[in-house]
Amino acid sequence: MTDRTAIHRLQVASNLHSFLETKVLPGTGVSPDAFWKGFDAIVVDLAPKNIELLAERDRLQTELDTWHRAHPGPIGDMPAYRAFLEKIGYLVPVPDKVKLTTDNVDAELAKQAGPQLVVPIMNARYALNAANARWGSLYDALYGTDVLSEDKGCEKVGQKNGKVIGYNPKRGKKVIEYARLVLDRTCPLKKGSHVDSTGYRIKDGDLIVTLADGSKSKLLNKDQLIGFQGDAKNPSSVLLQHNGLHLDIQINPASTIGKTDGAGVSDLVVEAALSTILDLEDSVAVVDADDKVLAYSNWLGILQGTLTESFEKGGKTMTRGLNADRVYTAPNGKGKVTLHGRSLMFVRNVGHLMTNPAILYTAADGSTREIPEGIMDAVVTTTIAMHDLKLTKKDAAAGKTRNSRRGSVYIVKPKMHGPFEVAFAAELFSRVEQMLGLPDSTVKLGIMDEERRTSVNLKACIAAARSRVAFINTGFLDRTGDEMHTAMLAGPMIRKADMKNSAWIHAYERNNVLVGLQCGLRGKAQIGKGMWAMPDLMKNMMEQKIGHPKAGANTAWVPSPTGATLHALHYHQVLVSDIQKGIEKVHAKRNQTQEHDSLLNGLLQVPVTATPNWSDAEKQQELDNNSQGILGYVVRWVDQGVGCSKVPDIHNVGLMEDRATLRISSQHMANWLHHGVVTEAQVTETFQRMAAVVDRQNAGDKLYQPMAGNFETSMAYKAATELVFKGLAQPSGYTEPLLHAWRLKVKAAQAECCPGGKCAPGCCS
Secondary structure (H helix, E strand, O other): OOOOEEEEEEEEHHHHHHHHHHHOOOOOOOHHHHHHHHHHHHHHHHHHHHHHHHHHHHHHHHHHHHHHHOOOOOOOOOHHHHHHHHHHHHOOOOOOOOOOOOOOHHHHOOOOOEEEEEEEEHHHHHHHHHHHOOOEEHHHHOOOOOOOOOOOOOOOEEEEOEEEEEHHHHHHHHHHHHHHHHHHHOOOOOOOOOOEEEEEEEEEEEEEEEOOOOEEEEEEEEEEEEEEEOOOOEEEEEEEEOEEEEEEEEEEEOOOOHHHHHOOEEEEEOOOOOOOEEEOOOOOOOHHHHHHHHHHHHHHHHHOOOOOEEEOOOEEEEOOOOOOEEEEOOOOOEEEEEOOOEEEEEEEOOOOOEEEEEEEEEEOOOOEEEHHHHHHHHHHHHHHHHHOEEEEHHHHHHOOOOOOOOOOOEEEEEEOOOOHHHHHHHHHHHHHHHHHHOOOEEEEEEEEEOOOHHHHHHOHHHHHHEEEEEEEEEEEHHHHHHHHOOOHHHHEEOOOHHHHHHHHHHHHHHHHHHHHHHOOOOOOOEEEEOOOOOOOHHHHHHOOOHHHHHOOOOOEEEEEHHHHHHHHHHHOOOOOHHHHHHHHHHHHHHOOHHHHHHHHHHHOOOOOOOOOOOEEEEHHHHHHHHHHHHHHHHHHHHHOOOOOOEEEEEOOOOEOOOOHHHHHHHHHHHHHHHHHOOOOOHHHHHHHHHHHHHHHHOOOOOOOOOOOOOOOOOOOHHHHHHHHHHHHHHHHHHHHHHHHHHHHHHHHHHHHHOOOOOOOOOOOO
C-alpha cells in the first residue's frame, strides 16, 4: 500500500509530497500552500476535459471502424472519404495565414541547425552524457566507429612487435586525414590545405597557418575565426565557425595523438548535440511514485547543475557531472568569448492518455481516481524549471549554469491527436504559468507530429498553440503504429519494410516541413526528423541521414553522443536555412490549395492491400521479426524497468528500441491476425520459438529471467503476447496500458519476495 499525504482534494504519495516540499519548492518563491491549492484546482478543472478528449478519440475510432468495414481495402473514392472525415470532425477546416508568434526561443532551436539527442531521464549517466554532448571529439567518433574501414591494417586495435596494443597509429592517421579534410570543406585556407598544416597561431586577429613547404596561409574568410585558448603565438585551441556551428582545433604536441601530427593537433572537437530531450515518456518505464520521484529528481539535478553519477571504469571510480561553459579569448586578444558547454534541454512529458497512482484526486462525482499523468508532469516539470528561470548573474558568477538564456521552459508533448488536444496542452501550460506566477507562454511546446489526426490537421495544431510552438517533429514508428490502428479494419497492412515506400509516408515527411515553413517556423523554431535507430552502423547513418537537412529539417534525432558528433558534419555540408528559403520560394509560386489537397490525399492513403499474396515464408519472416522485437524489448521493460536500450534484432543488429517500436510491431501482428493472414496458433508458436532466441541473446545478463519454458509464469512473456492478442482493444494501439499493468504486478511481486527492493537473479518472477 502506498503511504499518502492528503492535501485539499489530492492524495499524494508521501515520498512525492516530501520531494516537492523539501527539494523542489524551496528557491522557487512559491509557497507550499499556494502550490498545492493551485495544483488541486488544475486537476479538478482539467481532468474532466482530459477524459472528454480521450472519449472523443474513441468516438472517432468507432466511426472509422464502421467506415472501413463498409469500404474495405485501399481508399477507392478519396472525395467521399474526405467528406466522411469532415462530417465526423476528424478533418477540421484549414486556418488561413497561421504565423508563429513564439518569442524568447534560444538560438539552439531558432537559429542554429544541428543534431538532437533523446535520452531516458531515469538514467542519470545517459542524461549527463547527453547534456555534455554539446561538444564531441571527432577523432574519437571516427576512430571508434565503422565510418572508417578497418581494412589494410587500420583495425581499431593495432599490434606492435606481435603484441596487441590499444591504439593503432595507422588508423589514427586515417582519422587525422579525415578531420583535416573536414576543415578544408568548412574553413578553407586562402592557399594550401589544412592537411599540410604544420602550425597554427593567431596574429593581429588572423589565423596564421604554416604549411609543410614553410609558407604561410590564412583563412579564406577571416570572420570564421571566433577565438582561441592559450597563448596567441602558441595556442592550445583555435575556435572556428561554419554554418552557425563551431569547430575547435585542439593543439597539444605532447599528447599521444598530437606528437604524431605535424601541427601538434590532438583533436578536432565539433559542436554537436545542440539540444537534448530528457524523456519521461516512450524511453522510460515509469509506473508509480517511486519512479516519478527518480525521474523528476534527475530533471531537477540537471537544471540546478548538481546531478552527478559515479561509475567504474578501468578499475577506478569515476564521477561525471555537467560540463562548464567554454571560454576563449577573442581573436584580437581583447575580451572573452563564452559558449554554452551543454546541450539545451527539453523535457518530454507524457501524453494525454495515461494516469498514474502517484497522486489520487476526488472527482466531481465523489469517486477517487488516479491523476492524468500529463497534468502531473506539466505542473511538476515546470515548477522544477523555475530553478533555471531564477538563476541570476550572481549565480552565473558563482559557476552555476543556465539551461535557457532566454528564460523559457521547453516541454515536448507527444501523442496528441489533432488541434483540440494541442489546445488543451496550451491551456494546461497556461494554468500552470498562472499558478507559478510566470509570464504567459514561458512554457514552450514541442509538437510531436506522430498521430494521423495531427498530421492531417497540422496547420490547425500549430494555430492552437502559436505563441508556444518551438518544435515540430516527425516520428515514423509511432506515426505508422497510429496508421495501422486507425485503419485496422480496412484490410491486411503491407509489410513493415514496405511502409517506408508507401504514399502516405512521403506525403507525411514533406507536409511536416512545408506546413512548418508556411507557419513561420524558420528562424523561430525547430523542424525535426526522426531517429537513426542503429547506433553501431554509423557509416550507413552518414550516407543516409544527410537527407534530413536536405529536406529542410534543422534538427534530427540521433541515438548517442557519438552519433551527434558525426551527424553534425551534415549540417556543415548543408546550410538548412538556405534549403528552407528555397522551399518557401518554390512553394510561393505554386497553387497552394492544390498542393495542400495533393498532400492531404497522400496522407489519407491507407497502406493496406486488397489482395494479400505473400508466401508462407514471407509471412513467417514477418512474424519472426515482429515477435522477436516485441519480446526483446518487453522482457527488459517488464522485468527490469528498462524503457530504452540497445536490443539485438533477429539478425543480432543492435537497435535502439522504445515503446514506439513496440507499437508498430504489435499492431502489425494484431492486424494480420484479425484479417486471417496468420492464425493464432502460428502467432503462439512464433512467440514461443522467439522467446528461446531472446533468452540466448540475453544470456550474459545476470538479472535476466528466461521466458522459454516459463510461458505460464513469465509476466514479461504474457505482457508481450497480450500486446498482440489484445491489440485491437488497445487505445490507439498504444502499449502503455498493458506494459504499466504488468510492470506494476512485477514490482508488487518483487516487493513481496524481496522487501528491500533488490532481487537476487531469478528469485522473483
